[in-house]
Amino acid sequence: MECIMAPVGQPDVPPEGVRNEIKGDVHGSWVVQIGQASFFAGERLRGVDPGSWPLASSWEPLTSGVHRARELSSRDHVPPYVERDVDLDLRAKIADAGERGGWVLLLGHSAAGKTRAAFEAIRAALPEHRVATPTTGEDLRPILAAVVSSDVRCVLWLDDLDESFLNPGGLDPNLLTEFVRVRVAVVATMRIQRLKVFTPIGRETGSSSAAQAVRVGARVLEMAEAVEIRRTWSANELQRAAEFRDERIVEAVAHHGPYGVAEYLAAGPAIWSEWRRAIDVEGQPRGAALVAAAVDLARCGLPGPYSYDLITELHEHYLEAQGGHILRPEPLPDAWTWASGRRYGVTSPLIPASATHWKVFDYLVDGTERLSPTPVVPDLVWTRAVEHATDDQLMNIAINAAQAGTPVSLQVAEAVWRPMVSDDPDGGLAAYNLGVLYNETGRLDEARELYVRAAHAGVPPAAHNLSALCADAGEASEARKWLREAARMNHPPAFFTLGFELEEQGKIDEAETWYRRGAELGEHRAATNLGKILSNAGRVDEALPWFVIANEAGDRYAAFNIGIFHEEAGRLDRAEHWYHVALERGTAEAAVCLGDVRLKLEDAVGAEKWFKHAAEAGVARAFGKLGRLLTASGRLAEAEDWFRLGADGGDVVSIRGMGFVLHESGRLEEAVAWMERGAALDDRSSTEVLGQLLYDLDRIDEAIPHLEKAANEGAGNSAFNLGVIHARAGDLTEAARWYRRAADGGDSEAAMNLADVLFRDGKVASAVWWVRRSRQLGPAARRSIDG
Numbered sequence: 001m002e003c004i005m006a007p008v009g010q011p012d013v014p015p016e017g018v019r020n021e022i023k024g025d026v027h028g029s030w031v032v033q034i035g036q037a038s039f040f041a042g043e044r045l046r047g048v049d050p051g052s053w054p055l056a057s058s059w060e061p062l063t064s065g066v067h068r069a070r071e072l073s074s075r076d077h078v079p080p081y082v083e084r085d086v087d088l089d090l091r092a093k094i095a096d097a098g099e100r101g102g103w104v105l106l107l108g109h110s111a112a113g114k115t116r117a118a119f120e121a122i123r124a125a126l127p128e129h130r131v132a133t134p135t136t137g138e139d140l141r142p143i144l145a146a147v148v149s150s151d152v153r154c155v156l157w158l159d160d161l162d163e164s165f166l167n168p169g170g171l172d173p174n175l176l177t178e179f180v181r182v183r184v185a186v187v188a189t190m191r192i193q194r195l196k197v198f199t200p201i202g203r204e205t206g207s208s209s210a211a212q213a214v215r216v217g218a219r220v221l222e223m224a225e226a227v228e229i230r231r232t233w234s235a236n237e238l239q240r241a242a243e244f245r246d247e248r249i250v251e252a253v254a255h256h257g258p259y260g261v262a263e264y265l266a267a268g269p270a271i272w273s274e275w276r277r278a279i280d281v282e283g284q285p286r287g288a289a290l291v292a293a294a295v296d297l298a299r300c301g302l303p304g305p306y307s308y309d310l311i312t313e314l315h316e317h318y319l320e321a322q323g324g325h326i327l328r329p330e331p332l333p334d335a336w337t338w339a340s341g342r343r344y345g346v347t348s349p350l351i352p353a354s355a356t357h358w359k360v361f362d363y364l365v366d367g368t369e370r371l372s373p374t375p376v377v378p379d380l381v382w383t384r385a386v387e388h389a390t391d392d393q394l395m396n397i398a399i400n401a402a403q404a405g406t407p408v409s410l411q412v413a414e415a416v417w418r419p420m421v422s423d424d425p426d427g428g429l430a431a432y433n434l435g436v437l438y439n440e441t442g443r444l445d446e447a448r449e450l451y452v453r454a455a456h457a458g459v460p461p462a463a464h465n466l467s468a469l470c471a472d473a474g475e476a477s478e479a480r481k482w483l484r485e486a487a488r489m490n491h492p493p494a495f496f497t498l499g500f501e502l503e504e505q506g507k508i509d510e511a512e513t514w515y516r517r518g519a520e521l522g523e524h525r526a527a528t529n530l531g532k533i534l535s536n537a538g539r540v541d542e543a544l545p546w547f548v549i550a551n552e553a554g555d556r557y558a559a560f561n562i563g564i565f566h567e568e569a570g571r572l573d574r575a576e577h578w579y580h581v582a583l584e585r586g587t588a589e590a591a592v593c594l595g596d597v598r599l600k601l602e603d604a605v606g607a608e609k610w611f612k613h614a615a616e617a618g619v620a621r622a623f624g625k626l627g628r629l630l631t632a633s634g635r636l637a638e639a640e641d642w643f644r645l646g647a648d649g650g651d652v653v654s655i656r657g658m659g660f661v662l663h664e665s666g667r668l669e670e671a672v673a674w675m676e677r678g679a680a681l682d683d684r685s686s687t688e689v690l691g692q693l694l695y696d697l698d699r700i701d702e703a704i705p706h707l708e709k710a711a712n713e714g715a716g717n718s719a720f721n722l723g724v725i726h727a728r729a730g731d732l733t734e735a736a737r738w739y740r741r742a743a744d745g746g747d748s749e750a751a752m753n754l755a756d757v758l759f760r761d762g763k764v765a766s767a768v769w770w771v772r773r774s775r776q777l778g779p780a781a782r783r784s785i786d787g
Helices: 087-100 114-125 137-150 173-181 209-222 235-242 247-255 261-265 268-278 285-300 308-321 332-340 362-370 379-387 391-404 407-423 429-440 444-456 460-472 476-488 492-504 508-520 524-536 540-552 556-568 572-584 589-600 604-616 620-632 636-648 652-664 668-680 684-696 700-712 716-728 732-744 748-760 764-777
Strands: 102-108 130-132 154-158 185-191 225-228 350-352 357-360
Touching: 087 102, 087 114, 087 185, 087 225, 102 114, 102 173, 114 185, 137 154, 137 173, 173 185, 173 209, 235 247, 235 261, 247 261, 268 285, 268 362, 285 308, 285 332, 285 350, 285 357, 285 362, 285 379, 285 391, 308 332, 308 357, 308 379, 332 350, 357 362, 379 391, 379 407, 391 407, 391 429, 407 429, 429 444, 429 460, 444 460, 444 476, 460 476, 460 492, 476 492, 492 508, 492 524, 508 524, 508 540, 524 540, 524 556, 540 556, 556 572, 556 589, 572 589, 589 604, 589 620, 604 620, 604 636, 620 636, 620 652, 636 652, 652 668, 652 684, 668 684, 684 700, 684 716, 700 716, 700 732, 716 732, 716 748, 732 748, 732 764, 748 764
Parallel strands: 102 185, 102 225, 130 154, 154 185
Antiparallel strands: 350 357
């Protein structure tokens, strides 16, 4: 079923040529209630006098939320700023927002440098603007009123954006529009991991606060000018960093390894490594267990801070799982001292929020989520998270529980959603989510009932999922009805699905219309397929912008298509660039194209490297290409190895290649066996070569059916050989028929043989005409066995 957060499945190995996004199985996912309480580093709003707010030019980095780094002096809290690749774009957007009003969002992982980049951009672009740093959504309307009454140019700063602002009482679309109208620049940062909990749900209706929070947050985020900052630093960023003499930056550049420089400066990697090492007999196993308990509470979706008692209770489970008393754990007071002690003058694994409550350093949460495989949250933590959650927090926990997919977490999700469905008969969000859960666990009848309910409540993906359910059940009419309903509700994936189905039916013009509508709504697969249709129609100038749009959305096939666009135009350097991008995004097929480009540049060594890379990644057609390249250089033994691997996987080019190398080495019977495999796959070339091999082996009766099949599909050589066979047998009529077939295809030798047959049959005038025709056609070209 199509879900709000999960696209229609795509194949791992795309077909050759322009990439077409294709429809596959749909995997369930769940909408997330906004999840975590906010603790802003900015100073508390002092009254509502904008004149008291700091000027951006004198704004201090630590008050903005910038991570403290190791201090070199009493006032040296942060190192010099290293220019990031996104700075020009970010500053241009913020400058425009300051001039006309606007909403700019900087996205990135924890400790990627989001806050520092945004802070520096605000100071550079809007130095004379006052900076408002609210603590909760309740501060926003007083700020707006103060700005309107004073006519002060203002930046509204929302660092580490979360649900304390994105809800009906906070920054909703109407309030955001008012800020923009009075030319306020609204600038925010947000962790990418948190972004997934806000999902656009179109025209979904309902009265539950959970559904309302999701809807509000999604719509506000959709209105943003978004910029993403990478966690790891580019070569250009590292080069710029290396020009600084600040010892913290020098150290970070030298030792950052797989981390970003900003992460290293913020002590994230060091604290992560210390925590991971602490679970040891000579470490701090109890302290590490306290941190693990808080990390998993956050992973459940329960916003912090967490009470001392809750963390202390749960940590016993983690300690016991690691070995308990065998680890000789330290006393509890010492464990808390270790877990809350500040490192490098920056931060600590557990961060105090009050005398009795603690937050967890979010870098540790993100780091745990990045592990592969991701550790399972213990059953006890799910149940305790639900017990300590407010009503508005339950949706988020249920989403995380459903995605975790353990028997207990699924029970937790169902236990949360079932009352929501019963208590809110007009709402669709809980019904939709519970429907996805039931669909994922095989309870299709219950899923269908809930999807119908959610669709009637206005949840677009419910209608889309219902369409897929009906299609799987063979109910084509119902499937079309619900797919059209999802499209009517402007659900972007529905336009993609409609376009795909029409394209499969050969209705290209109609498919183009639906793809275009989906692409205009931001559906990157629709943009990719629209570009493919336009490209195939020769409208390449129209196709490229759609590929670019899809690429900007991170579509891995879009970069591949842009590479094809440049390769076909002869811009091989640009093609190589885009194929590399596609390869980095996981499109292994791009390695084949890189090999093709290298061949065009007469770089056989480079071509071999990329074909081998693609073959090792499992791209079927790479085996044949690599084998043919090795064959051309006379390395038949190596070629046979690669052909055999490809042929075993069903690649017909490799099967033909096996036939060639075996024929060249005189192993004709083995060659026949491989060509029989190719012919069984309805490969015309294999059928043709099989007939030729059997003919050469004088197995004429076996050869004839294969030669006839190939000749009837246009193989001139097979028609010629059939003419020879029938001429030798004295059947001049059949010989003339097959020779004429080959001669009509341009075979001069067949034309001469046809003349001979006609002369022997007494048709002298016709024979003379074909003699002249043979001379016009010139020398005959015979197909080699490798096709």
